[in-house]
Amino acid sequence: MIPFTYARAGDAADAVRLGGATDAKYLGGGTNLVDLLRETIERPAALVDVTGLSSAIEERENGGLLIGAAARNTAVAEHRFVRTRYPVLSRAILAGGSAQIRNMATVGGNILQRTRCPYFYDADGFRCNKRNPGQGCDARDGFNRTHAILGASSACVAVHPSDMCVALAALDADVHLRGAAGTRTVPLTELHRLPGDHPEIETVLEPGELITTVELPAPPPKTRSLYRKVRDRASYAFALVSVAAVLGVEDGRVTDVRLALGGVAPKPWRARTAENALTGGPATTQAFRAAAEAELADAIPLRDNGFKVELAKRTITAVLGELAGGQA
Incomplete structure (x- = not known):
């Protein structure tokens, strides 16, 4: 058992304060992070519960949609604006995981979920640069039927697992972030990094930075x-x-x-x-x-x-x- 502290954030500012103070991880639905904790792949000193952040799904004046990072996947997939204006997103979410997982998983957590590469998960049996930088990648010469054919490197051939993110990429979604330095917006297509020589760095998020909302532009006409x-x-x-x-x-x-x-x-x-x-x-x-x-x-x-x-x-x-x- 690896000890850690637990705190529940009241809002985004509180989450950033708590998350930036120590080696912390943000906890949403926990459908991925809890598995990683059990496998001792993630070993945070603190967990910051961010389920209290906005879960609202709001129509924008420009015809777009703003989705809170704490919105559950099921709520997004079933929302009438999503089903009628962004059916690609609804179908992608419904294709990912069981109903029980969708009921727990949050939008922010879905975006930041880590690879399901079996070599990444087996900390005792295989080398993995994503888990231990510089160790090597046993997937390259192992059983790699599910691995990447585009954008990989000699250091890592793992694929990103999210269905929802594929739809968000096609929809030109923007991700709103909040950190100690303030707020900023990053296109979903630029949020995740290709592995290059550092597959352990998976996104452009700074330490302690937090996803607060996801914004979809109005669907293109016709x-x-x-x-x-x-x-x-x-x-x-x-x-x-x-x-x-x-x-x-x-x-x-x-x-x-x-x-x-x-x-x-x-x-x-x-x-x-x-x-x-x-x-x-x-x-x-x-x-x-x-x-x-x-x-x-x-x-x-x-x-x-x-x-x-x-x-x-x-x-x-x-x-x-x-x-x-x-x-x-």
């Missing part, structure tokens, strides 16, 4: 959105490949496209190359496939996960085709 998750079984499994897409088509041409991938990279992967290839072009199966080919051109598969390259291409093509209405 667009539809969809989330599709491909996994080994129908429930309780992380994505092998997932696709979140927002697509607008007029007169057979792509007017707007936002595309993000999950299960393939150490962070939610915004598919900018595919977006650039599609914008202004024909909304056809051939164009969708060509854009997917371009996005995956730099993929570097490992021994066991080469299938992900073709799987990602097919999933991108299928999702965009469904959103376009099955145009030839």
